[in-house]
Amino acid sequence: MNVLRWTSCLLLLAVSIPIHAADSVSVYTKGGANPAAMACITCHGAEGEGMGAAGFPRLGGLSAEYMKKQLTDFASGERANPIMQPIAAALSAEEAHAVSTMLADKPWPAVERVGRAAAALGVGEILALRGAWERNIPECVACHGPGGVGVGEAFPPLAGQSTQYIAAQLNAWRQGARNNDPNDLMGHIARKLTDAEVGAVAQYFAGLAEKGAGQ
Amino acid sequence: MRMRIKPLLLIALALSASAEDIVMEDQSQIVTGAVVGAGVHDFRPPLESALSDNAYGKLVQEGRAVFVDTRNRAPEFVGNGLACANCHLEQGRKANSAPLWAAYTMYPAYRSKNDRVNSYVERIQGCFQFSMNGTAPPADGPVIAALSAYSYWLATGAPTGQELPGRGYPAVPEPSDGYDLVQGEQIYASQCAVCHGDNGQGQKSGDDYVFPPLWGADSFNWGAGMHRINTAAAFIKESMPLGKGGSLSDAQAWHVAAYMNSHERPQDPRLIDGSVEKTRDKYHANDGENLYGKTVNGQMLGKGM
Numbered sequence: 001m002n003v004l005r006w007t008s009c010l011l012l013l014a015v016s017i018p019i020h021a022a023d024s025v026s027v028y029t030k031g032g033a034n035p036a037a038m039a040c041i042t043c044h045g046a047e048g049e050g051m052g053a054a055g056f057p058r059l060g061g062l063s064a065e066y067m068k069k070q071l072t073d074f075a076s077g078e079r080a081n082p083i084m085q086p087i088a089a090a091l092s093a094e095e096a097h098a099v100s101t102m103l104a105d106k107p108w109p110a111v112e113r114v115g116r117a118a119a120a121l122g123v124g125e126i127l128a129l130r131g132a133w134e135r136n137i138p139e140c141v142a143c144h145g146p147g148g149v150g151v152g153e154a155f156p157p158l159a160g161q162s163t164q165y166i167a168a169q170l171n172a173w174r175q176g177a178r179n180n181d182p183n184d185l186m187g188h189i190a191r192k193l194t195d196a197e198v199g200a201v202a203q204y205f206a207g208l209a210e211k212g213a214g215q
Numbered sequence: 216m217r218m219r220i221k222p223l224l225l226i227a228l229a230l231s232a233s234a235e236d237i238v239m240e241d242q243s244q245i246v247t248g249a250v251v252g253a254g255v256h257d258f259r260p261p262l263e264s265a266l267s268d269n270a271y272g273k274l275v276q277e278g279r280a281v282f283v284d285t286r287n288r289a290p291e292f293v294g295n296g297l298a299c300a301n302c303h304l305e306q307g308r309k310a311n312s313a314p315l316w317a318a319y320t321m322y323p324a325y326r327s328k329n330d331r332v333n334s335y336v337e338r339i340q341g342c343f344q345f346s347m348n349g350t351a352p353p354a355d356g357p358v359i360a361a362l363s364a365y366s367y368w369l370a371t372g373a374p375t376g377q378e379l380p381g382r383g384y385p386a387v388p389e390p391s392d393g394y395d396l397v398q399g400e401q402i403y404a405s406q407c408a409v410c411h412g413d414n415g416q417g418q419k420s421g422d423d424y425v426f427p428p429l430w431g432a433d434s435f436n437w438g439a440g441m442h443r444i445n446t447a448a449a450f451i452k453e454s455m456p457l458g459k460g461g462s463l464s465d466a467q468a469w470h471v472a473a474y475m476n477s478h479e480r481p482q483d484p485r486l487i488d489g490s491v492e493k494t495r496d497k498y499h500a501n502d503g504e505n506l507y508g509k510t511v512n513g514q515m516l517g518k519g520m
Contacts, residue, residue, distance in 0.1 A: 115283070119276075145423070185457075
């Protein structure tokens with residue numbers, strides 16, 4: 001009887017240790033144990049909704065695996081970013097895991113699921129729904145899903161992010177500051193895009209979530 | 216006299232009805248001769264923006280919608296997770312990716328194997344029965360009307376009865392020492408799994424397949440042209456990974472095509488007397504390179520699922 005009670009006590013301890021080791025809400029709102037791991041909330045908003053106009057992305061509702069990979073890549077410099085590099089480098093693996101898991105549970109905004117069957121007018125919409133195959137650019141929705149809602153761990157949602165953030169990422173790939181996509185699947189496309197196309201396609205996907213929110 | 220013939224007629228009808236369940240029995244590879252120099256003088260299909268906003272334009276657009284979103288637009292005829300546009304890239308427009316404009320003008324076509332002439336409608340119905348592992352849409356129904364109109368429009372200005380450069384998938388020579396499933400598995404893991412999943416299952420967003428399943432119950436069946444390793448290698452070399460066509464070597468395309476097609480998938484609907492051996496002898500033995508009815512890693516393939 002005693003043995004059983006001790007065993008269950010130990011089991012309970014074992015289960016609760018990781019949770020206490022990194023309190024996700026505390027990491028998000030106050031920062032990590034290392035002071036250089038500054039609080040996420042300052043730039044990414046109370047609910048992880050981001051600050052669109054300033055280019056800080058929405059995190060709430062992203063895949064946890066995707067976010068953990070980004071933190072690792074910020075730290076290593078594969079995704080070069082002067083703000084996130086020191087923060088990601090200062091977060092412990094447990095803290096990164098805890099805060100990513102907590103954010104992944106939050107809802108992503110409603111998005112109109114526009115697919116390839118829809119009509120396409122204008123530069124951004126044509127890139128998104130038809131691609132530019134004469135340059136081997138597939139339809140954005142062929143990987144990011146209808147409405148750019150995101151697919152699995154490797155293809156993040158586009159609609160729901162701001163024009164500023166989407167354009168900044170495409171430009172980071174074009175300039176070689178971001179190199180952390182699987183097999184250069186995004187990089188080779190971004191490098192073929194013009195400035196006007198980057199702006200138009202970023203605006204197109206940002207607009208889908210605004211339409212979704214209005215419904 | 217009349218009364219005596221009737222039962223015989225009925226029996227004949229009943230027999231032919233089961234054979235006619237399969238609209239286009241001969242699914243063997245079409246040998247194309249015009250792919251040399253492809254890319255130089257490729258036919259250009261008309262631009263979508265040039266399509267008229269009238270009844271014809273609307274029917275063409277319906278066909279395009281069925282083509283890219285087949286599961287949602289023609290659900291009663293689709294038995295798996297695929298859409299036409301999964302194998303015919305750029306909505307059936309892309310040269311060397313089996314474009315519709317190069318196919319439409321080659322029908323009706325005589326096939327010597329069964330001494331039959333197949334129409335373009337039958338060709339599309341064949342796609343539904345094999346590649347889509349489903350059932351043939353009625354020849355006079357809205358799905359065929361829309362897909363035929365879309366194909367016809369894409370072929371605007373193309374000469375009939377002439378093989379156009381860009382037809383089909385350009386053949387890729389088999390490696391001199393054959394294909395290798397172990398290398399294929401490694402290529403799959405590093406190049407394909409990020410989209411198609413660790414086990415070829417594809418990836419969904421909600422109910423929609425974004426990345427098609429490559430084997431298993433939701434993929435094309437053993438009668439589809441893509442089950443041939445040589446056909447799959449040609450498709451992969453030209454178009455995979457999506458947007459990075461031509462990045463694999465010929466040998467890599469063969470290895471990974473063989474790996475994909477060394478997995479179980481739905482049964483060939485032409486199955487004869489429940490026998491994989493008989494079906495292999497009749498339909499697979501002389502149809503390119505394929506593993507139907509062959510034993511891989513101790514398992515005979517072709518049992519279906």
